Amino acid sequence: MSIDLSQFFEVFFEESFEGLDTMEAELLNLVPGEEDLETINTIFRAAHSIKGGSGTFGFSSVADFTHVLETLLDQIRQGERELSTEHVNLLLKAVDCLRGLLAALQADQATDLTEANALRMQFEHVLEKKDNVLESKPQNEAVLSTSNTYQINFKPHHHLFKTGNEPLYMISELAELGELKTTVFYDSVPDITELSYDECFLHWRFFLNTSHDEKAIKEVFEWVEDDADITVELCVRSFDDEQPASISDHNHDLVLSEQPEKLEKITTLPAKSKPSSNKDKKVASAPESTSIRVGIDKVDSLINMVGELVITQAMLNQLSEQEITSTTITSLKEGLAQLAHNTRDLQENVMRIRMLPINFVFSRFPRLVRDIAQKLNKKVELKLIGEQTELDKTVMEKISDPMVHLLRNSLDHGLETVDQRVLAGKNPVGIVTLNAFHQGGNIVIEIMDDGQGLNTKKIKEKAIANELITADSNLTDNEINELIFMPGFSTMDEVSELSGRGVGMDVVKRNIQSLNGSVEVTSAPGIGSTFTIRLPLTLAILDGQLVKVAQHTYIIPLISIVESLQIDITKVSRVGKDLDVLRLRDEYIPILRLYAIFNHQNAIESLDKTLLVVVETDNQKVGLLVDDLLSQQQVVIKSLEANYHKVDGVSGATILGDGRVSLIVDISGLIKLSGLKKPGSQELTIETQATLEAL
Amino acid sequence: MNSAQSQLSNQLNLQQQQGVKQFLTFIMADEEYGVDILTVQEIRSWEEITVLPNAPEFVKGVINLRGTIVPIIDLRLRFGLPSTDYGPLTVVIVIKIEFEQGSKIIGIAVDAVSDVYSIVEQDAKAVPSLSESNNCEYVAGLVNVGDKMVALIDLQKTMNI
Structure with missing residues (x-):
């Protein structure tokens, strides 16, 4: 009769958090005065199911609190009350508070009800106020008061x-x-x-x-x-x-006598649930990593593939029992090819399960922007583009904090105040755009603002004061802007609550780099600045082209390869001291000699006996000179950092079929290492390693 | 079995209380060096190695240790000794070193493995700091075993690469 409810807790929490997210998102859509009934209904429904669920599971603190919230919503829904900004703010606070309560319950910690009670008072206050204002339903008042x-x-x-x-x-x-x-x-x-x-x-x-x-x-x-x-x-x-005195008394006793038994059942519930909730405790600090929601179509296609795999396996099994003849060998080969195909499909689909739309991160930003804008007294419009871009769950979890930081930065430092904007002849409402899209094997996230841009002069002064550069360093504006990613850098004269403590941008950069990503900033004074984050889609597997460089096998990510070709020596010209450039159709492709960059001896040096692998990264093309092209295969990325440290120009290592270790080439790292900076953008500039290190 | 085990652990405890530690020693250029045996994961023979680009000279490259990428350090070069050829007799001692950021597994290539000694750590004498050479900083102390001298290696410092 008694069901162990604790097994449903996880689902309840998940649904509740989802409901809260919905509420928050919809609340932000609400504009007092022109509210959409459907929006309010959505919010109401979310609140209602949280209340229902928490009631069922005995989380009365949540249920009670949600109840007042629901009452207010219901009145708005029924048109008994006009929605005001005050209401929206209060409801948003309530969402936060509920989130806190639920998180505490999920982590099996004591709930702190002080905030909830304070908010509840506010709600009740608002609800009472309404009763005085209301004229349309006087009888309602009577019902409520008596x-x-x-x-x-x-x-x-x-x-x-x-x-x-x-x-x-x-x-x-x-x-x-x-x-x-x-x-x-x-x-x-x-x-x-x-x-x-x-x-x-x-x-x-x-x-x-x-x-x-x-x-x-x-x-x-x-x-x-x-x-x-x-x-x-x-x-x-x-x-x-x-x-009806006598019966009632009699029955009352009965009720009482029955209750202890039942009560006991209830009290035993938490005890029963203890082992499992203890297990959950560790996870509770990062509840988002405990489970993943997967579309049923993805699961179905997986099941189909496993079915095919089983069939192939049966086929191969059958073949192995037959005598080996030339025909069986042919069918064996076919079977193996099919197996490879199946495995690959399966792998792709399993990886796809981990992919989630980046909306999971984006969705929390409207709220953040709203709060910060209010605090800073700025007017901000947040534009989200490409919310459906899919990204690996692990990457997503780790990118969220750096993005919050960059966004805050844009709001705090980037956007001007309303007065300043009007003075500068701009729209008083600043626009911050979050844009996510796929590019090659990467996901690119841009955080753009149309604010004042970075103050290059100030950054430079600060950098000189902090001895990051010397006064006579000859740096381009972009190079100066990149300095904000150095540790201990802040140009804000005063430390603000939001940002400006000088810790941050370097941490942001480090976090992103730890995901094998990169972050860049471009800025134009008076027009705005753009932070561009580039991240690999997934951290685990990569399609690779094996190449030979002076007896060593390297892997070039297939996704970045544009083409591979034999060099037409007549189209190669030398620029500067030691940079060869190949004219390929209408483009000039700088040739990077891998053996030279990696410092390997005994490579083939003459251009006409080697092959050129043209790769593209960050919108720029370069040609990598290799001795030979070997096979293509999928490789599992292994970290070099685990037992060693980062190697420039190498993004990781993998183990080949024969057990040897092979290194994976990191193209953007390679370009940096080669001293070739941003070719193709304006002109080729050659920068010596020494200047880079001087920074 | 159980009692034997507990006896053993008792003995170990006792030894630890008295500051006795076991050290695995190996030979490099006719000198004997020791590392705490508890850090040693395994001893392997020399195998084909993947060279890391632009690595310091003493980092010979990486190997695949059952799916983990493990760097191999030539301890001779690290200590400023002349390098020798690697052959089937070259030994790689795989050690696990605790760093602040976590533990790392690193292989060190040495001439040959020698012996295991129980050494009272307090008996170790400091390295005479006469020489300006930076190689001494990698040695935590010197101890006498019989008439031989063994240099105990400070792994954290040596492998901080």
Whole structure:
């Protein structure tokens, strides 16, 4: 009869957090005065299911709190109250508070109700205020201010328990509404021999003296409407008169005698759930990593593929039992090819399970922007582009904090105040754009603002003061801008609450680099600045082209390869001291000699005997000179940093089929290493390693 | 079995209380060096290695140790000794070193493995700091075993690469 509810906790929490996210997103869509009924309904529904769920699972603190919130929403929904900014703010605060409560419950920690109670007071205050304002429904006021007695008959059908409902919860919920007198009828309880423990033979009559209206009472039974006969009537008689004394007393005893047993059941619940919740505890600090929601179509396609795999395996099995002839060998080869195909498909699909739309990160930003804008007294419009761009879950979790930081930075430092903007002849509302898209094997996230741009002069002064550069360093504006990623750098004269402590940008850069990503900034004074984050889509597997460089095997990510070709020596010209450039159709491609960059001896040096692999990264093309092209294969990326440290020009290592280690070429690192900086953008500039190090 | 085990652990405890530690020693250029045996993961023979580009000379490259990429350090070069050829007799001692950022597994190539000694750590004498040569900083102390001298290696410093 008693179900271990704890097994559903995780689902409840997940759904509740999702509901809160929905509420938050929809609340931000609400504009007082022109609210959309559907939006309010969505919010209301989310709040309602959180309330229902928390009530069912006995999280009364959450249920109670949600109740006041729901009341307000309901009034707005019914058109009894006009939505104001104050309401939206209050509701947003409530969402935060609920999130805190739920997180505490999930982590099995004590809930701190001070904030919730304070907010509840505010809600109640708002609700009361409404009653004075309201003229359209004066009778409502009367209902609310005076208490009434209701007679409630609750006769559950026998199968009530099987639907997972527990009358006791409803009774205690009723008791919270007001003063409750309960009469239990046990006339239909059969003889002990016929008694079935999972059926409900009792029915009840309640007299409830409450200031709530009928609807609130019906709501208690909302979940069992179809499984019980329920009547709610307003009694004319007052509460105390309504005591058929003798029966009631008698029955009351019975109720009491029954309750301890049931109560015991309830109290044992937490105890039972303990082992599992202890297990969850570790996870609770990062609840988002515990589970993943996957579309059923993805799972179905996986099942299909596994089916194919099984068939292929059966086929191969059958072949292995036959005598080996030339025909069986042919079919064996076919079978193996099919197996390879299946494995690859399977792998791709399994990886796709880990991919989630970046919306999961983006969705929390409207709120953040709203709060910060209010705090800074700036007007900001946030534009989100490419929210459906998919990204590996692990990458997503780790990118969220750096993005928050960059966004705050844009709002705080980038955008000007309203006055400044008007003075500069700009739209008083600043625009911050988040743009995500796929490019090659990477996801690119841009954070753009149309603010004042970076103050290059100030950065330079600061950098000189901090001895990051010397006064006579000859740097381009872009190079100066990149200095903000150096540790201990802040140009803000005053430390603000949001940013400006000088820790941050270097941490942002480090975090992104630890994901094999990169971050860049471009800025134009008065027009705005753009931070560009580039990240690999996934951290685990990569399609690679194996190449030979002076007896060493390297892997070039297939995704960045544009083409491979033999060099037409007549189209090569030398620029500067030691840079060869190949004219390929209408482009000039700088040739990077891998053996030279990696410092390997005994490579083929003459251009006409080697091959050129043209690769593209960061919108620039370069040619990598290799001795030979070997096979293509998928490689599992292994970290070099785990036991060594980062090697420039190498993004990781992998293990080849024969057990040897092979290194994966990091193209952008390679370009940096070669001293070739940003070719193709304006002109080729050659920068010596020494200047880079001087920075 | 159980009692034998507990006896062994008792003995170990006792030894630890008295400051006795076991050291694995190896030979390099006719000198004997020791590392704490608890850091040693395994001893392997020399195998083909993947060279890392632009690495310091003493970092010979990386190997695949059952799916983990492990760098190999030539301890001779690290200590400023002349390098020798690698052959089937060259030994790689795989050690696990605790750093502040976490532990790292590193292989060190040495001439030959010698012996295991129990050494009281307090008996180790400081390295005479006469020479300006930076190689001494890698040695934590010197101890006498019989009539031989063993240099105990400070792995954290040596492998901070």
